[in-house]
Amino acid sequence: MKAEDKKIIYTLLKTADAYECGYTREKFAGEPVFANDTELSFPGSTRESRQNRDVEMSGSSPNMTQGLSLDELNAKILRCTRCGLARTRNNVVPGMGVEHPDVLVIGEGPGHDEDMQGLPFVGKAGVLLDRMLAAIGLDRKSNCYIANIVKCRPPENRNPMPDEQAACFSFLEAQIHILKPKMILCMGKIAIEKITGQNISINAQHGEFFEYNGIPVMPTYHPSALLRNEELKRPAWEDLKKFKRRLDAIKAN
Ligand code: URA
Numbered sequence: 001m002k003a004e005d006k007k008i009i010y011t012l013l014k015t016a017d018a019y020e021c022g023y024t025r026e027k028f029a030g031e032p033v034f035a036n037d038t039e040l041s042f043p044g045s046t047r048e049s050r051q052n053r054d055v056e057m058s059g060s061s062p063n064m065t066q067g068l069s070l071d072e073l074n075a076k077i078l079r080c081t082r083c084g085l086a087r088t089r090n091n092v093v094p095g096m097g098v099e100h101p102d103v104l105v106i107g108e109g110p111g112h113d114e115d116m117q118g119l120p121f122v123g124k125a126g127v128l129l130d131r132m133l134a135a136i137g138l139d140r141k142s143n144c145y146i147a148n149i150v151k152c153r154p155p156e157n158r159n160p161m162p163d164e165q166a167a168c169f170s171f172l173e174a175q176i177h178i179l180k181p182k183m184i185l186c187m188g189k190i191a192i193e194k195i196t197g198q199n200i201s202i203n204a205q206h207g208e209f210f211e212y213n214g215i216p217v218m219p220t221y222h223p224s225a226l227l228r229n230e231e232l233k234r235p236a237w238e239d240l241k242k243f244k245r246r247l248d249a250i251k252a253n
Contacts, residue, residue, distance in 0.1 A: 093118055108222065109149060
């Protein structure tokens with residue numbers, strides 16, 4: 001539905017409600033932000049279509065990115081008002097890194113520092129992430145791109161809600177389609193669950209390989225989890241070494 005249509009329906013309901021009650025209810029105080037529903041739609045954005053993903057994604061259909069460059073896509077992301085996070089954010093955080101990366105790193109969503117700077121993983125967790133990546137020869141300036149499941153900060157650093165993740169996901173799908181990373185590293189449960197569409201136990205399944213449209217994907221512990229629990233650093237390091245072996249093999253072919 002178009003933003004203007006939503007606004008018309010909202011105004012009608014508001015008028016009818018005020019007429020019925022004889023006053024304007026609190027819930028109507030303040031105007032919501034309306035957005036078009038189908039700004040971007042990419043194959044694979046629903047669970048059902050993901051089942052057919054291998055077939056759909058085997059070619060590189062130009063209309064999947066609607067001809068957008070990464071800069072154009074990120075400019076669209078910067079203007080997004082698809083979900084409530086648009087009302088509380090300071091900055092949108094589309095992502096950063098090189099345009100044809102070896103590795104796409106996917107986090108959960110921006111925190112306070114990222115929201116203030118408009119850049120992903122720039123706080124404490126980001127410093128640790130950069131160290132983890134450097135240990136296996138990766139960095140956002142030369143061979144990685146870093147993005148998140150949601151591009152705006154969830155208030156109080158709560159987990160992004162399913163509807164917020166759903167509203168944002170086609171942006172990530174489009175980024176992946178443009179970036180064409182050789183491998184994807186998912187930091188934590190939220191990222192791997194959204195990418196695979198499966199329930200994942202990070203404790204039991206970190207370091208396993210999954211696939212997204214033919215791209216190998218590995219989940220490991222989120223750097224924030226490593227900051228809270230030092231004991232997770234050893235298994236995370238084992239994951240990273242395994243990830244690097246697979247990346248080296250892909251690059252050697
Ligand atoms: N945590 C995330 O998941 N993403 C960021 O960008 C920063 C912290």
